[in-house]
Amino acid sequence: MTEPRDAARAAIHKVLNNNVVITHDASGTERVVMGRGLGFQVRPGDDLDPARIEKTFILDPGPDGDRARQVLTDVPYAVVEAVTEAVDGAERDLGRQLGRHVVVAVIDHVSFVLSRLERGVRIPATAMPQLRVLHPAEFGAAERMARTLADRLDTSLPPEEAVFLTMHLLNATRDEPGGTAALLFRRVQHVVDTVETGLGVTLDPGTPDYARFILHVQFLLQRLVDRTMxxxxxxxxxxxxxxxYPRAHAIAEDVKAYVAAATGSELTDEEMLYVTVHVERLRSRVAPGESDDRVIG
Known part of the structure; x- marks a missing residue:
């Protein structure tokens, strides 16, 4: 995430604003150093005051580093402080470091949310109850992050912010490149949407059958990734x-078609059997008596 405050002892290379300056370490790596008033009335070549350094970000080379530098320059420092406090809390909750990229990503996200709220614009978002079932630790940490942000910024954040923050935490806590955890979750959500459309209902995320189904879908999709179907x-x-169970099987076929389109992999008959069984279990709960309620397993 960030480095200890004394890690950035160096001369100022560039002043970005009153709170943000750029330095280079001995190896030439660029660092964004932040602190209230750190850049006020100083010039390139001046020594930093270590006592005023609060946060240090090491930037990646190339476009990613340019984007991070721009975010940290443009966003009000109060947002930076609130986000870093919220991320620090999430690290304590989850018992691990989240990495330096998640801080900038959440700063950028929160700044965008605040800008929308100021204009009275709210982007609709689903509650995504699957997240609470699949990733309870990350979802709980994200809820606490949202409360911290709202308190520190003295504003009301939309309830769905916990969903977006969970996605950021998933990408930070899963040791996978390119947002694989979030992609896996979106595919789980799409499978659930397919089943709900087929059944013509909105499933109750508080039921054990729902939890079992969600976990099965997650494991199924992970097996596709691992090639262990x-x-x-x-x-x-x-x-x-x-x-x-013709209706449940038809819905399972829709799931199979989606999975094939999304992953390029075909579900085996064995995988289809278990999808059909879980869908039939859900169907028998939401529409009892429509057909034979026998369920395998």
Whole structure:
């Protein structure tokens, strides 16, 4: 995330604003050094006052570093302080360091949210109850982050901010490149949307059947990534489910089509069996009596 305040002892290379300056370390790596009034009435070549250094960000070379520098220059320092406090709290909650990129990403996000709120613009967002089931630790930390941000910035944030902050935490806590954790979650959400559309209902995220289904879908999609899909030479259970639960099987076929389009991988009959079983279990709860309620497993 950030470095200790005494890590940036160096001469000022460039003043970005009253609170932000640029330095170079001995290896030539560029650092953004922040502190209230740190850049006030100083010039390039002046020594930094270590007592006033509050945060140090090491920038990546290239466009990512340019973008981070711009964010840290443009955003009010009160937002930077609030976000770093919120991220520090999330690190304590999760028991791990989140890395230096998540701070800049959340600063950028919160600044955008505040700008929208000032203009009276609110972008609708789903509550995504799957997140609370799949990632309770990250979701809880994100809720506390949202409360910290609202308190420190003396504003009311939309409830869905916990969802967006959870996504940032997932990308920071999963050791995967390119936002793989968030991509996996979006695919889980799409599968749930497909099932809800097929059943014509909104599923209750508070039920055990919902939790079991969400976890199964997550594991299924992870098996696709790991190339460890379930497979069996015995298709009798699959054929039984296909004929006994035609509606659930049809929805499972829709899920299969989505997964193929999204990942390029075809679900095996064994995977389809379990999707059908879980969908039938959900269907039998929301529309009891419509068809045979026998469920495998």
């Amino acid at each position: 379930l497979a069996s030479g015995d298709t009798s259970f699959f054929e039984f489910a296909r004929h006994s």
